[in-house]
Amino acid sequence: MRHFTVELEELNQKLLQMGGLVESAIHRSVRALLEQDRELAEEVIRDEPKINKMEMEIDGLVTRLLALRQPVARDLRDILASIKIASDIERIGDLAANVAKRAIALNQSAPVRPVAAVPRMGKLAQQAIKDVIDAYVEQDAQKAIAVWQRDDDLDDLTSSLFRELLTYMMEDPRSISPCAHLLFIAKNIERIGDHATNIAETVHFLVLGYRPTTARPKGDTSSYEVVEPPEGEAPATGKAPLGKSAAGQD
Amino acid sequence: MRHFTVELEELNQKLLQMGGLVESAIHRSVRALLEQDRELAEEVIRDEPKINKMEMEIDGLVTRLLALRQPVARDLRDILASIKIASDIERIGDLAANVAKRAIALNQSAPVRPVAAVPRMGKLAQQAIKDVIDAYVEQDAQKAIAVWQRDDDLDDLTSSLFRELLTYMMEDPRSISPCAHLLFIAKNIERIGDHATNIAETVHFLVLGYRPTTARPKGDTSSYEVVEPPEGEAPATGKAPLGKSAAGQD
Numbered sequence: 281m282r283h284f285t286v287e288l289e290e291l292n293q294k295l296l297q298m299g300g301l302v303e304s305a306i307h308r309s310v311r312a313l314l315e316q317d318r319e320l321a322e323e324v325i326r327d328e329p330k331i332n333k334m335e336m337e338i339d340g341l342v343t344r345l346l347a348l349r350q351p352v353a354r355d356l357r358d359i360l361a362s363i364k365i366a367s368d369i370e371r372i373g374d375l376a377a378n379v380a381k382r383a384i385a386l387n388q389s390a391p392v393r394p395v396a397a398v399p400r401m402g403k404l405a406q407q408a409i410k411d412v413i414d415a416y417v418e419q420d421a422q423k424a425i426a427v428w429q430r431d432d433d434l435d436d437l438t439s440s441l442f443r444e445l446l447t448y449m450m451e452d453p454r455s456i457s458p459c460a461h462l463l464f465i466a467k468n469i470e471r472i473g474d475h476a477t478n479i480a481e482t483v484h485f486l487v488l489g490y491r492p493t494t495a496r497p498k499g500d501t502s503s504y505e506v507v508e509p510p511e512g513e514a515p516a517t518g519k520a521p522l523g524k525s526a527a528g529q530d
Numbered sequence: 531m532r533h534f535t536v537e538l539e540e541l542n543q544k545l546l547q548m549g550g551l552v553e554s555a556i557h558r559s560v561r562a563l564l565e566q567d568r569e570l571a572e573e574v575i576r577d578e579p580k581i582n583k584m585e586m587e588i589d590g591l592v593t594r595l596l597a598l599r600q601p602v603a604r605d606l607r608d609i610l611a612s613i614k615i616a617s618d619i620e621r622i623g624d625l626a627a628n629v630a631k632r633a634i635a636l637n638q639s640a641p642v643r644p645v646a647a648v649p650r651m652g653k654l655a656q657q658a659i660k661d662v663i664d665a666y667v668e669q670d671a672q673k674a675i676a677v678w679q680r681d682d683d684l685d686d687l688t689s690s691l692f693r694e695l696l697t698y699m700m701e702d703p704r705s706i707s708p709c710a711h712l713l714f715i716a717k718n719i720e721r722i723g724d725h726a727t728n729i730a731e732t733v734h735f736l737v738l739g740y741r742p743t744t745a746r747p748k749g750d751t752s753s754y755e756v757v758e759p760p761e762g763e764a765p766a767t768g769k770a771p772l773g774k775s776a777a778g779q780d
Contacts, residue, residue: 336741339610342610343606343607343610346596346606346610347602347603347606350600352597353597356593356596356597357593360589360592360593360596360613363610363613363614364613364617367614367617442710446706446707446710449699449703449706449710450703450706453699453700453703456696456699456700456706457696460692460696460699460710460713463710463713463714464713464717467714467717491586
């Protein structure tokens, strides 16, 4: 089984490498947004197919491993987990690329103030990916559960940024288009955190044989908050009254 | 191998059942939105864990199948494909539940006009899921590629609804919160279509051994469109000028 161990190691290495690529993609897409750096954003978009290609390589490696080694028990679960984890990482790559696309669109206009909240969200998402992939490689369920619990911080940042953006849109109709891009950028980063959470659940299940049971408090409540237009800014039309804030997680 | 065939059949049946559940979830969440039916929306949210549970059952069945039957070649690829497909269906269930959550928030306020475009998007998404799961069960690559190509229609509907929503938000600050919910509802339905596209690629690869090659034209261009506020509605402040439209796909 010596050679089998080497193949499992190769699988882990590929997952680590894939994780490194998406961490960098998140970092660069957020920087491209802040520094209005179109070239950097285009670089992130160009790199995305590499991440997709790595997922296919991992799927191919897994298929070969299963066919040739016919592993059972823990080895089998470990190998199947890597398919799921690679799929989450691939989607994270898509989301980072979409942040880069929207950064390019946003950079056509003057910066809007709420952008300032994005880098902190990007850092949290990057750290979550790093930690959860380490948790997989180290088979550390505690580290996985910590990532799973920390996702609330990202949810909370998203919700407060959403409220800020909606208020900002109400103050100035010309900020509506750029702020709508920012709504989706924030949502993309929050969804990156959700994928890290999926990976944490996969690792927890792999190591302990069951999924995390403590219900993780979701940031959903913000779906029901009211965001009022600032005094005197709402034209007295008979149109739709103010609804609820658009925050809230998938 | 008679019994193995029965187990594969069971796997297909579970995927069909899961697909039926998310089709119904999409249908009901859109109806809940249109008819402002809070109970129906809550029903969709309550049903979501059933879909997650089915994914875990499929994973368990796959693990048993691989351990006991140690399939190779086409059988192995078929079984691995079902893990990926179940994961896409599970995410579709999350997205439908999020549409239902936002429907509840939206129903707190008077209906906004652009809601009218949503049912057509919901129908397209539902049909895509039905067709692509049939394509898997019938191992029909042509049917899969048709779903893959039709996703453009959903992308186009999303882009035009986005432009409509942004214009509507510019006309009336009080519509900004409900319209922001609608932006995300539209995005969720568009992402449901993307997951159907993922499944189509999985089926194509399974049946023909390679991924669809014709690059599917993405609706991305709309990320670069300008949406102007209507004449005389933009206060002459020194704030951020109008950016680009917020449409655009992951």
